[in-house]
Amino acid sequence: MPYNIPSGSQSNSSGVALARSQNWAFNPPSIDVISSLHILQAQPAAVTLSVSIRDMLASSLATTHSDFNLGITLVQDADALDLFALSSSTHTISNPILLDAAVLLSMQLEVAFVDPTILLEGRYSGYIRFSITATNNSTSIVEEVDLREYSLNLERTGSTTNLLTPRTVNMAYIQGGVSPVLDFDIIPAAASSGSLGYVLSHQGDTVVTLAGTSTSNPPFTLITGDGAVSGTLALDTTIWDSKSLGIHDTVINAIFPDWNVILGMDVNVAVFNAPGAIVAPDVLEFSTLVPDNPQEKFIDIFSTNGFTITAPPWILLSQSSGVDSARIGVMPIDVSNFIQGTYQGMVVITASGNIYEVEVIYQVNDQLETTIDLMDVNFTKDNLYLQVNGYDFNHFLQVESTIKTYDIAGTEFVTTDVVRVPFFNSSARYDVGEFIHESMRWIKDPQAAALGVLDPLSAPARGLYQKLGFVDFNLKVIDRRNQTVRFIRNLNGTKWAPGRSPxxxxxxxxxxxxxxxxxxxxxxxxxxxxxxxxxxxxxxxxxxxxxxxxxxxxxxxxxxxxxxxxxxxxxxxxxxxxxxxxxxxxxxxxxxxxxxxxxxxDYSCHFLFRTSYNTLEILQCTGKILGFVEYSRQSNTVLKNGVDIINHIQTNRVDPLKVNTGFIPEDQRYMLDVFKRSLAVWLVVPQYTQPIPVSIESTELSHSDNDRFLHAYDCEFKINRDIDEQIYLF
The missing domain is CATH 2.60.40.10 (Immunoglobulins)
Structure with a gap:
């Protein structure tokens, strides 16, 4: 299930560089719908999408292409299959739409949601793919000249009508004593004749009482009913008297069959052999991108004699005292005037005659930490990510990118892309590059290596082989409640790949x-x-x-x-x-x-490799070599270090070559990433200058010197006899 996966990308991609233009307008910009899990919740209403497409006959493509057609495809996640439905009252979407006759093509599409009640809680996504194709006048080949993907999102939230309260219970028990008794409530969404409202399941070490009926002996007990009910929870002391001291966890589940919903109540029991208390954790840390109330966190108190709790005025507590045990909600409040920095306060708990302190740390970050390898931005999760210190669901990050690319003739083409990344976690790493990768897929296509028969200045060659230039990033943190831009960070001139500037x-x-x-x-x-x-x-x-x-x-x-x-x-x-x-x-x-x-x-060896651009590059290693060991059928002798192995073609067994790269500077790790994606690799060792074809089996980080930003990697190779390409030395 795609939980917490940002999927609001609307990319503008193409296989032909000349079509890289802003040809589209959408209203609304994207479709995001929230639906309750409750079966009686009304099905989300269909959304009308207005689409406008620029007149292709007025674009620069009109001089090189003809017969423009628009194709529309609905694409859905595997988990959201058949959730979205697409229809139109203005155009037929099952067949390509001819664009040649339209000065400005506008259409109305209706996006409907088909029975979302079958889905569990989570986020589901899909997109509508708008693809424009045209015939190349010089080659008579039909090409995709522009592409736009429009995002669809449905979020299924937890039930607000099926209730089991409380959801977390803390209990303290002194062995040989009397079990504490706690109250709870079950409220099904609706009760009707013949309807099974709930099934309550619990382990035999707890005692559940409902409507005057007590069940404690079976190891696993089911209680059923069809209406709201209150109950009590206690411990089976004959079982708990034999348990070890400390905290134990058990669970009670309320199953609501008609709604396909299971709600659990976590029962945490602290076992003592004398009066006492346990408080956890020792520290609560909060972090937000801007001064704002963060999400609530909790202190668990287990006490055999009650407790009291105090805190500074800027820390809100869900309660100030209790007769036994409790889970206390903690949240910084009134922080709108806080400036960037770290704030500390102490929550003090008095329980069972002892004093316990929980430190509360609140970090206000008025900036967005970004980690971008400026040497090689490949739009993959390994090369471009953003480290976010907070926030919660109140804010989202909008990444606006402008990609400037250059073809073999030096002509500049500009692509823009917008990605919205929701903040679900208090501190997370977001692989932004992974989400804008698709819009650049066409420009990294390894098929470019096969273009030797094409004129490098022809449109197909330009479209499939471009020398990439620079990327500008505009990062905005936006308050989703009022769409206010809280702050902006710009990263300009980020390189796509060194040496491939215009x-x-x-x-x-x-x-x-x-x-x-x-x-x-x-x-x-x-x-x-x-x-x-x-x-x-x-x-x-x-x-x-x-x-x-x-x-x-x-x-x-x-x-x-x-x-x-x-x-x-x-x-x-x-x-x-x-x-x-x-x-x-x-x-x-x-x-x-x-x-x-x-x-x-002190180079120990070199690796030549052919990239997906069909260029030849080199990786120089200074680390240790554990050389090829090959057992030959002809002489049954062991030959090491790759010196003579090419003279023995038939072998019984070949052990892999293991090479340590030696330390590689932080800003040159891009070379290893390109190396791992190479199409062919040759090894050259000082003792034997003829390049030996090998294949990469694995690479992994060996060790790092973080103070000097150096990293070393262990790489494993085998001889690759399938490479017959000759490398000439001069």
């Missing part, structure tokens, strides 16, 4: 690497060049300005070539330059990439 030339030639600046390689290390070439051209490799090699580049691939520079072929201080000349002999146009060779370091 490039200035628009001629279709580009070097793309995680490090676009002058790169450093060591004499046992490697440098990588990922080359994008619009048309066939040549690449020349220089060492200290002296030409040492040249290559012909095939145009149109994404990327067209990948070169690996091995530092062992050079000396410290050498400067290596890769140069593309895409001009003419009379007017040369040069694109250059530089590497500086440094002395040998």
């Amino acid at each position: 490039f200035n030339d628009s001629n279709g030639y580009h070097f793309q690497n995680f490090n676009d600046a002058v790169a450093r390689i060591t004499t046992e290390g490697f440098g990588i060049i990922n080359i994008f070439s619009k048309e066939a051209s040549s690449l020349v490799l220089f060492k200290n300005n002296v030409e040492i090699d040249s290559f012909v580049l095939n145009g149109g691939d994404l990327p067209s070539s990948r070169l690996l520079i091995y530092g062992g072929n050079y000396l410290p201080g050498d400067i290596i330059k890769a140069q593309i000349n895409y001009g003419t002999p009379a007017i040369p146009q040069l694109l250059e990439k530089f590497f500086v060779v440094y002395p040998k370091t």
Whole structure:
């Protein structure tokens, strides 16, 4: 069941970058309905949704596409299957709707809720998917050019008519003495002839009395009835006299069959062998995003001789004294004038001749703590989340994002997205990236790796392979009671991926690497060049300005070539330059990439990997290697460290390679995340420079130095004989 899952996202996604525009208007902005669990509760009324769609013939797509059609699909969570129903009095929604004839298409949709009484308490969601397709005039292929998802939410709340009170009971019992007796009430939602109002179940160690009938002996007892009833609860002392000292828990359940509702009463019993008291917990902590009354918390008091309780004026108590035991509600009040900071107060309990103190700490946070990896925002739960210190249901977080992306020609495209995150917990981590991930799915599609046959400047290539730029976040904390914006935090210029910021030339030639600046390689290390070439051209490799090699580049691939520079072929201080000349002999146009060779370091191995963008990257490790151990059929000898294993193809068994990355700085952990999602991996060890294809079996955090923000990981690999792609060293 999807409890506490933010699902109010309305994303604007597309597989074609040119269609990234604000084409939609919805009224209301989203549908959120609350319904009671009570079977007699009226079914939620249908909601009329007004949708307006911009004239596609007036958009920039009209010059490249034709035959625009709108498709509408209702998508529901598995737990909410068949809960929502969709109809329309203005348009047929079972077939695509032709948009070409509409200057401004407007429609009325009716969203109905189908028998929500079958659902248990919780939050259910779905969405309406609006998809616009069009025919690409140059390829005659029908493409999805715009997408909008409209959120639907239904929250089923607890029953307000079926009652079992109280819901928590604290009792103190001195062994050999008399059990305390407590009152309770059962109130079914309605009583009618032939209706089974409730079934009361309880364990045999308690005594329940209803309508003058006492039942205590059976180990499990059921009592039934059809109307409101009061009862008493006591302990079976013959059982409790043999229990250990301390606190024990039991439960009494009131089942209301006609409503599919079970309400439980928690019975907490403190067993003593002499007069005494127990108070728990020692500390109550409250935290809110802004000065406001937080949700109530509780102090449990177990006393054989009653108690009294006092607190400062700003702390509200549900009662000030009791004759035996109780659960005391505690809540800070009148805090509207509190400023940001920490407030402390002491609740003092006098029970059984002793004094107990419970510290109350109230933290007012006038800010939102965010953790965003600025080096690689991939819109996944591992890379973008918000740490929220409070609040309760009174506020929600609205995340507004503006994503600026760039295609291979350097053209900028802008996407906006809005996500609302409800605050259900007092302190929680919200994976915001997970909810806006869908709107960016098309831009990370690994199918981009297969676009080698396409002209990189064509619309399909632009749409499926974009160089991502920057993301601006606007974070708002909003009071749901009056829609007041309590405060705003802006995070601007967050990078999508290092090295993939816009490039200035628009001629279709580009070097793309995680490090676009002058790169450093060591004499046992490697440098990588990922080359994008619009048309066939040549690449020349220089060492200290002296030409040492040249290559012909095939145009149109994404990327067209990948070169690996091995530092062992050079000396410290050498400067290596890769140069593309895409001009003419009379007017040369040069694109250059530089590497500086440094002395040998303590790198133990390197991993080359091909990303979902079809680029080649490198992960350098300094940690310990537990090398490949392969048992060969031919010689039955053990070969270690990956030195000669490629000479022995047939094997009986291969033990995995285990590598520790060594410490990786906090701001470079993005590289490990990209590494784990790679499409192919090769290992290179100093003793053997030929890359060995491997597959990643697992990665896990090994240890951290939190003071210096360093992290190390253990990675496990196996030889991957399915990779036949050749890596060339220069």
